[in-house]
Amino acid sequence: MVVGRTARRPLRADARRNYERIVSAAQEAFLEQGADASLEEIARRAGVGSATLHRHFPSRHSLLQAVFRDRVDALCARARERAAADEEPGAALFAWLHDFNAYAAASHGLVASLLRDGQDAGPPRQDDDCAAMITAAADELLRRAQRTGAVRADIRTSDLLTLLSALSLAVLDDDGTQTDRMLDITINGLRPHA
Known part of the structure; x- marks a missing residue:
């Protein structure tokens, strides 16, 4: 398409x-x-x-969408695979967050460019397919993890994606070490408090 x-x-x-x-x-x-x-x-x-x-x-954003549509498809397929596996829902979500993190690092922050508001001025956009796909994938994994008590009930999908987007922007020049550490801190914050 x-x-x-x-x-x-x-x-x-x-x-x-x-x-x-x-x-x-x-x-x-x-x-x-x-x-x-x-x-x-x-x-x-x-x-x-x-x-x-x-x-x-007609805009930079539309080109970004086309370039990364296949990669987003693969990332979302990975979320479906993790959800379908016999993996514990919390572990599936946390593993997918690492998948997302690796994808964002390999994309030099382009995932954040797709997810953030305020893209190039231009003709009115249709639905932002890439962001919608990522949101749906994250939402399914998050809801499953929350139903089992692996993730705090007050976490929203938008919270999760904002954190991931910020993380991908904050560590553009990282070799992966700091990114992984920051993601682990984020994951610990998602878990219910003892």
């Missing part, structure tokens, strides 16, 4: 190739330079003009 194009007719073969080249170039640039990578540089790497890039992706 092409993000933001569900109501439009399918792309011609040449337009589809341009779309795929832009997404591939953007993925490389975002991984190397973060969410603020130059859109002009992405167009150059893709071998298309800036107008072609903007025709497919």
